[in-house]
Amino acid sequence: MERCEIDAMISGIRDNRPGTLARAISMIEDEEPDSAHLLEGLHPFTGGSHVVGITGPPGSGKSTLTDRITKHLRKRSKSVGVVAVDPTSPFSGGALLGDRTRMGDLATDPEVFIRSMGTRGSLGGLSRAVYGAIKVLEAAAKDVILVETVGVGQSEVDIARVADTVVVVFVPGLGDDVQAIKAGITEIGDLLVVNKADLPGASRVESVLESTLNLAPPREEPAPKIASASAERDEGVEELLDLIEEHRNLARESGLLELRRRMRARAEITAILARRVSRHTEGYLSDGDNGWYRRLTRGEVSPGELAEELWSKLLGQESEG
Ligand SMILES: Nc1nc2c(ncn2[C@@H]2O[C@H](COP(=O)(O)OP(=O)(O)O)[C@@H](O)[C@H]2O)c(=O)[nH]1
Ligand SMILES: [Mg+2]
CATH class of the missing domain: 3.40.50.300 (P-loop containing nucleotide triphosphate hydrolases)
Incomplete structure (x- = not known):
């Protein structure tokens, strides 16, 4: 999605167009990559x-x-x-x-x-x-x-x-x-x-x-x-x-009210991060070809070490972009 399309969506939301509201929520629900940009753009209006x-x-x-x-x-x-x-x-x-x-x-x-x-x-x-x-x-x-x-x-x-x-x-x-x-x-x-x-x-x-x-x-x-x-x-x-x-x-x-809003922001940030970590982890562990289970059964790594490895990989991806 182009930047201008996201902007158009944001103005559709601000104009309270039901179709745009529905589409935006679906995008978020389906975790479309653009939904993160959309939410960023919406934040100032919340x-x-x-x-x-x-x-x-x-x-x-x-x-x-x-x-x-x-x-x-x-x-x-x-x-x-x-x-x-x-x-x-x-x-x-x-x-x-x-x-x-x-x-x-x-x-x-x-x-x-x-x-x-x-x-x-x-x-x-x-x-x-x-x-x-x-x-x-x-x-x-x-x-x-x-x-x-x-x-x-x-x-x-x-x-x-x-x-x-x-x-x-x-x-x-x-x-x-x-x-x-x-x-x-x-x-x-x-x-x-x-x-x-x-x-x-x-x-x-x-x-x-x-x-x-x-x-x-x-x-x-x-x-x-x-x-x-x-x-x-x-x-x-x-x-x-x-x-x-x-x-x-x-x-x-x-x-x-301020306290509740703070709790909500905290819960939201936690949810975003939890989702990111779980997607990354699930993706890696459900890939049958990367040999993580073989290494585990051969005693080369422990679950804790694998978790450590995955964590570093996740951080590496983040810093790459
Ligand atoms: N007797 C009575 N039944 C109610 C009342 N409010 C809801 N119900 C019924 O309780 C059932 C469950 O209602 P629902 O709103 O779906 O409950 P929810 O699962 O908490 O969302 C339905 O059959 C409603 O008609 C009420 O004030 N009095
Ligand atoms: Mg209900």
């Missing part, structure tokens, strides 16, 4: 969006909630980008497939851009792509970017936690005591939402969350707030959105 992570167990209603939040944001005249990293229920399929009218109005709205991402990348690949997609949407000047990721604690899909505001979704009936306490899940959220409040047991989950928070050691960041909602019935979503906006304003004043 940082203006409110990145909101929405995470929680599969089936808790993250996609439904994301859809609702998007609608309410549109009512507030905010433009929205959605990145859904949820292989179990893709935003464009899954729960929303059965409700085409709901998707319908969002799908034709030029101020809403929705992208589902699979888990096809290997180590570091997916996170790298998601950070890239966020960059594209930031450069397109989306007011809010919603990032849906499943689960908590899996590094590959745990991008939501380095968002400006992190929403963790809970539901009644998943073993109410366990889900709250497990894996310090309450620690990563700025807002803890009990979704499916229309189902029995929701208030019990809320009180379990409250007592978990009361027992938690004090932390520098403000204690998370607890909310409840029924995404399906569109109840409590407006209030949740108020809390999301309030969090962003407080985070900006307190310096928390």
Whole structure:
């Protein structure tokens, strides 16, 4: 790709042309060589969006909630980008497939851009792509970017936690005591939402969350707030959105936003490097002709020495160009 083509792509992104946004994200996802230049070119135009992570167990209603939040944001005249990293229920399929009218109005709205991402990348690949997609949407000047990721604690899909505001979704009936306490899940959220409040047991989950928070050691960041909602019935979503906006304003004043951005940059750099190292390593080790395994079995080298060798090769390639 010529420099001028990349420039044209950047201006297409800044003009918020949906086709260009889609193509740019695909380029990043497919790890096309030019995508690195594209991301470099986009960087100066990033940082203006409110990145909101929405995470929680599969089936808790993250996609439904994301859809609702998007609608309410549109009512507030905010433009929205959605990145859904949820292989179990893709935003464009899954729960929303059965409700085409709901998707319908969002799908034709030029101020809403929705992208589902699979888990096809290997180590570091997916996170790298998601950070890239966020960059594209930031450069397109989306007011809010919603990032849906499943689960908590899996590094590959745990991008939501380095968002400006992190929403963790809970539901009644998943073993109410366990889900709250497990894996310090309450620690990563700025807002803890009990979704499916229309189902029995929701208030019990809320009180379990409250007592978990009361027992938690004090932390520098403000204690998370607890909310409840029924995404399906569109109840409590407006209030949740108020809390999301309030969090962003407080985070900006307190310096928390700066801290989150720093964490995100750190995670992004790590993802790019991890991906580079893993590609290099996989490439070498899957090449049956270079004899690394023979040398290993003959006792000429140890795995550690081979790793050392590969590392030097990688550094050598870098300095060559
Ligand atoms: N009863 C009830 N069901 C809901 C609610 N929100 C979502 N669901 C349902 O829960 C299922 C999983 O929703 P989905 O949004 O795909 O969850 P995700 O896997 O977390 O993205 C779907 O059948 C939704 O219709 C809610 O507030 N109440
Ligand atoms: Mg989903």
